[in-house]
Amino acid sequence: MITLPQYTKKDAWIFLAVCIPHVIFLNCLLFGNRYFLEITVLAGASIVTFIIMSISWHLHTWVAVTLRNRFPDSELIKRIVIAIILFNLMTAITITIIFYSYNYFHFFGYELYETNYNWALTTGVLINIFATIVHESVYSFEKWKTTLTETEQLKKENMHSQLLGLRSQVSPHFLFNSLNSLSSLINEEPARAVVFLDEMSKVYRYLLRHNEEQIVDLGTELLFVRSYYHLLKCRYGKGVDLNIEVDESYYQKLLPPLTLQILLDNSLKINLISKEKPLRIAIRVNEFGWLEIQNNIQLRISDNAIPDEQGIANISTRLRLLCQNSIEINDNGHTRVLKVPLMSPEQITEHATI
Secondary structure, eight states, rough: OOOOOOOOOHHHHHHHHHHHHHHHHHHHHHHHHHHHHHHHHHHHHHHHHHHHHHHHHHHHHHHHHHHHHHSSSGHHHHHHHHHHHHHHHHHHHHHHHOOOOOOTGGGOOOOOOOOHHHHHHHHHHHHHHHHHHHHEEEHHHHHHHHHHHHHHHHHHHHHHHHHHHHHHHSSSHHHHHHHHHHHOOOOOOHHHOOOOOOHHHHHHHEEEEHHOOSSSEEEHHHHHHHHHHHHHHHGGGGGGGEEEEEGGGGTTTTEEETTTHHHHHHHHHHOOOOOOSOOOEEEOOOTTTTEEEEEEEEEEOTTTOOOHHHHHHHHHHHHHHHOOOOEEEESSSSEEEEEEEOOOOGSSSSSGOO
């Protein structure tokens, strides 16, 4: 099935609004009063000219889409100038084909008049300029609406992600476990209690500092995860092991805040954690520049052992809005790997920074 090029969602309406008057005007130049007085000329010339102009229009659209892909909105003026030059050349060829082929085949008795031919070329230039401006205006408006919609969606996803993170962090259960661990350490190992309290404060400080941000650098996120892991280690002991192998050259890459915490919690929630069968989690960057969170699978049988697919879906949506990619999940029954795209500032779509 052939897919016709499309520059805007209103292409069909713009085509009809521009092409139909243009076809009528061309046929008036070609046939004069005969165009309206003779039904065969009106019908035949309209159909043939409309078909030719339709083909030309779709070729124009294909060129416009190609130029848009080649020249982004930051080079809008350059794109418009090149487009108008190419469109005028293509229109001149189309009009020449119409006038000279009609003359050659004596289409409905047509004979070439140079003056009318020149008028058709001049009009074609004006129509190209008008159609290009209309197209770019509609495209800009549609992009603005899409950006506005996606920005609102991103804000909602950010808020939801914050709630997901805060729900597990500041819930009475989590707070009780943290304070209970701290209380035990104060009595048994005061030095470790000081370290635990420091790491706990870092966790909450991160939440307060980044709870309204859309993106954060990987280095900052990893610092938070190390503090968060310290709290988990005090709770689970040798039942959980985290290994982070990320080169510092990736620390400036970007991702949504709380991404790693939500993914870690997902693994902790559904897997058995014990000293005899520790849950081993590894964080690394693969050869494609994606962050990987890998853990061994040892699912526990419990009503609470339900994967937080909502949290993963939330992060995937935010990533898709930011960089057009989302989380990939590989599960072979023994290990589970969550792959998260890392972003450079220039890779983030414009609406993500609004």
